[in-house]
Amino acid sequence: MKKLAGEAILLRAVDFGESDRIAHLLTPEFGRLTVIAKGARRSFRRFPGTLDVFNHLRIAGRPGRRGGMAFLEQAILISPFLSLRDHMGRFALAGYLVETLDRMAPENGSPAEARHLFEFALSALRTIEKTQPDRRLRLLVELRALDALGLCPELRRCVRCGRPPAARAGFLVADGGVVCAQHALEVGAAALPVHLGTLRALQQALELDWDRLQRLALGRQALAEAESLLFRFHRFHVGLELRSETLLEESLRGDSLTPRAPRVDTPPLQGRPAGWPNT
Numbered sequence: 001m002k003k004l005a006g007e008a009i010l011l012r013a014v015d016f017g018e019s020d021r022i023a024h025l026l027t028p029e030f031g032r033l034t035v036i037a038k039g040a041r042r043s044f045r046r047f048p049g050t051l052d053v054f055n056h057l058r059i060a061g062r063p064g065r066r067g068g069m070a071f072l073e074q075a076i077l078i079s080p081f082l083s084l085r086d087h088m089g090r091f092a093l094a095g096y097l098v099e100t101l102d103r104m105a106p107e108n109g110s111p112a113e114a115r116h117l118f119e120f121a122l123s124a125l126r127t128i129e130k131t132q133p134d135r136r137l138r139l140l141v142e143l144r145a146l147d148a149l150g151l152c153p154e155l156r157r158c159v160r161c162g163r164p165p166a167a168r169a170g171f172l173v174a175d176g177g178v179v180c181a182q183h184a185l186e187v188g189a190a191a192l193p194v195h196l197g198t199l200r201a202l203q204q205a206l207e208l209d210w211d212r213l214q215r216l217a218l219g220r221q222a223l224a225e226a227e228s229l230l231f232r233f234h235r236f237h238v239g240l241e242l243r244s245e246t247l248l249e250e251s252l253r254g255d256s257l258t259p260r261a262p263r264v265d266t267p268p269l270q271g272r273p274a275g276w277p278n279t
């Protein structure tokens, strides 16, 4: 690794020993990076209160010895994202986002991937900072995070035959995406029913810039369907239950839809449901 210099977002930090701090950073050059800041809790000059979660930083440091943890020598604040800290909903959603990145961002991804992921994280935090988070924003941030991590479900084409679903579609969690009506019938109960309108809205959500994304219309039915399939997709393919999820659920409890957890038990299609094509 070459000398550390550039921007970073702080994903997590813990005290270590008498005066050090270990920080997990997301950087546009190295992707996720764990560093040790020696004497950080004593040196206000090198770390003027900067090693806290969400902080957008300008950092300087040097590689670790024999491939060990890199040394962070200085961190200067670019933005503290202050308004993420004074509102429970914003804090909870931003916390969920940075924990997702801390657990799933690659440590040695390609420079292009690292830059893309960093830009995503910065844009997402700036968006959350300006909003009043609700279930819709949580869904959109989660979908965009999966996309930025290269883990997005296939929403355009049947994962079994490659054809775009033309009528009713299903979502096959284990295969990671949508199935056409014919393949939904073949796999039976494994396919979750999903309306084409929901799939189109999710496709749009991946293409819009953040300003337009905030105005994307998502009806109650589409939101409920999208939440259900994304939740199951996340559990199956990512497999992590994040610690920040409990706080996030708590902060969104007043939002219009029923709490998220019970929807996991919504039964999938049983055999051939009423109203589905016979052929």
Ligand SMILES: [Zn+2]
Residues within 6 Å of the ligand: 158, 159, 160, 161, 162, 163, 179, 180, 181, 182, 183
């Ligand atoms: Zn198909």
